Amino acid sequence: MPTTLAAHRFWTIEDPEERAAQRIQFLKNASTLGGLLIAAADTHGKPSLAYRTRHTVGHASDAVTHQAHAAADRVGDAAGSAVDCVTDAVEAALKQLR
Known part of the structure; x- marks a missing residue:
């Protein structure tokens, strides 16, 4: 996540097309992290x-x-x-x- 924050700083980009592309990459990486966290916490119905x-x-x-x-x-x-x-x-x- 720190790399994603550093590499895809879409909020600092002025060009709308480049900003959109960086925002897509940022959100893709953030959602991948979220999926990993859900997969790590999923116990398939078993208690923790x-x-x-x-x-x-x-x-x-x-x-x-x-x-x-x-x-x-x-x-x-x-x-x-x-x-x-x-x-x-x-x-x-x-x-x-x-």
Whole structure:
């Protein structure tokens, strides 16, 4: 885009035909850039990478919490407070990601 701005300065040209030609080239380059941006952002109906990352982190934290509680059930109440600490740490990490 900087090259387009420098090379096709149609607003500084006095000759109407040359101005029109430069304006066409400028708009062609600008529209090509716009098309590239749309193509880069298009996810074909799938959620964005950021959304998928947050979603995966949420599932991972749920799995960790579930496994921690399952382990506490097997070990007994002595591990209950440790599970609560792990659960609190996972929730704090999730809050920082959001």
